[in-house]
Amino acid sequence: MSASVLYDAPGPKAVVRNRIYAVVGSLAIAALIAVSIMRLADKGHLAPEMWDIFNYAGIRQNIADAVLATLKAFGLAAVGSLVLGVLLAVGRLSDHKPIRWVATTFIELFRSLPLLITIYAIWVGFLTDYSMWALAAGLSVYNGCVQAEVLRAGINSVPKGQSEAAYALGMSKTQVMTTVLMPQAIRSMLPTIISQLVVTLKDTSLGFIILYPELLQTARLIASNTQVNGQYPYVSTIVVIGTIYIAMCLLLSALATWIEKRGRRAKTGIKVAPGVQTADIPTAEDIPGPRAGGAGGAGSTVDGGAGAGVTKD
Numbered sequence: 001m002s003a004s005v006l007y008d009a010p011g012p013k014a015v016v017r018n019r020i021y022a023v024v025g026s027l028a029i030a031a032l033i034a035v036s037i038m039r040l041a042d043k044g045h046l047a048p049e050m051w052d053i054f055n056y057a058g059i060r061q062n063i064a065d066a067v068l069a070t071l072k073a074f075g076l077a078a079v080g081s082l083v084l085g086v087l088l089a090v091g092r093l094s095d096h097k098p099i100r101w102v103a104t105t106f107i108e109l110f111r112s113l114p115l116l117i118t119i120y121a122i123w124v125g126f127l128t129d130y131s132m133w134a135l136a137a138g139l140s141v142y143n144g145c146v147q148a149e150v151l152r153a154g155i156n157s158v159p160k161g162q163s164e165a166a167y168a169l170g171m172s173k174t175q176v177m178t179t180v181l182m183p184q185a186i187r188s189m190l191p192t193i194i195s196q197l198v199v200t201l202k203d204t205s206l207g208f209i210i211l212y213p214e215l216l217q218t219a220r221l222i223a224s225n226t227q228v229n230g231q232y233p234y235v236s237t238i239v240v241i242g243t244i245y246i247a248m249c250l251l252l253s254a255l256a257t258w259i260e261k262r263g264r265r266a267k268t269g270i271k272v273a274p275g276v277q278t279a280d281i282p283t284a285e286d287i288p289g290p291r292a293g294g295a296g297g298a299g300s301t302v303d304g305g306a307g308a309g310v311t312k313d
Contacts, residue, residue, distance in 0.1 A: 045235040049228050054240060059222060066218035067244065073135050073204045073214060078197055080140030085147025090177060092152055107145045115142045116206055123210040131212040135204065143200045150192050154185030194256030198249050205245075215241055 010018060040046050053059055091103030110118060119138030127134035158181050166176045186193070208217040219241040223234045 040235055044229060044231055045233075047229065050231075050233045050236040053222075053226055053228060053233055053236070059226070062218050062222060063215075063240075063244070066213060066215045067248075069132070069212065070201075070204050070207075070214040070248075073132055073139070073207060073212065074201045076133075076136035077139035077143065077200050077204070080136060081143035081147050081196075081200060082193075084140055084144030085151055086182070088144060088148035089151035089155065092148065093155060093177075095173070103148075107148055110141050111145045111149075113142075115139070115203060116209060118142055119206055120209055131207065131210045134210055135207040135212050135214075138206075139200055139203055143196060143203075146196055147193060150189050150196065151182075151185055154189035155181045157188060158184050190260050191256065194253065194259075197256075198252055201249060201252060202245065215244060 037046070044050070054063075088103050088107055091099050092107065094100050094103070115138065118141055119135055122137050122141075123131060123134035127137065155177075162180055162184075163176050166180045171179075204214050205216040207214040208220065211217065219237050223232055223237040226233060
């Protein structure tokens with residue numbers, strides 16, 4: 001049994017106690033879920049009619065349009081946040097103090113503001129008639145600041161010897177940053193970058209505050225405008241829309257895993273030129289010239305002479 005750096009390894013009694021707590025906790029959670037399902041069933045939220053609404057062509061089309069709108073906003077925000085993150089990270093690492101101060105102030109300001117306020121302010125102040133661009137801009141600003149800090153940490157984690165060697169070869173700082181530091185920083189911080197992109201995808205749900213027809217806004221409209229058996233299908237709508245969100249996040253995480261594996265394979269899968277075969281290496285018998293113990297000559301040993309025309313006494 002190995003000890004952890006955070007806590008001591010539990011003894012036999014602690015192991016038994018932890019297992020009891022785990023069983024009791026699992027049973028409590030299962031009981032809570034069962035009670036919730038029973039109460040929802042008693043109120044009619046789990047009736048087949050509540051789920052049959054998703055067989056209507058109109059509702060399916062609304063959900064498909066909402067998924068497309070969500071992906072559009074996410075695509076713009078993802079590209080914008082990555083580009084802005086690179087610019088802010090480079091600016092914060094700049095040797096010029098004004099540029100470094102501007103980048104630092106921008107990052108600290110928009111990281112401190114709630115994302116909802118940023119989106120709403122951009123929508124009201126600049127892009128009232130363009131809710132998609134307002135949502136994408138707000139997400140780009142906030143997540144760009146987070147990505148900048150991630151990239152800065154990745155750049156600082158690269159050994160200084162690599163940048164020093166690049167400078168010794170005559171590279172400029174721009175060349176060192178773009179060809180040496182940034183590629184390694186992106187590769188090392190790729191899991192964190194993708195995790196932040198997943199957060200960006202989920203944050204598109206804040207578009208409902210500016211009436212952008214993304215998934216959450218569409219779910220609210222479906223649940224509040226469709227009545228079944230005298231009730232509104234909030235539960236079934238939440239389950240379906242939540243499942244769509246989970247599926248999109250899992251697909252994005254799978255894409256990140258694939259990119260990471262491909263990058264690791266490209267890093268270690270460099271083909272090496274075939275080496276010289278042992279049979280092709282000439283042996284001493286194949287080399288013409290004086291042998292050990294023979295007459296003196298250039299390159300002969302002590303037994304055969306120390307050099308040309310030099311013999312042993």
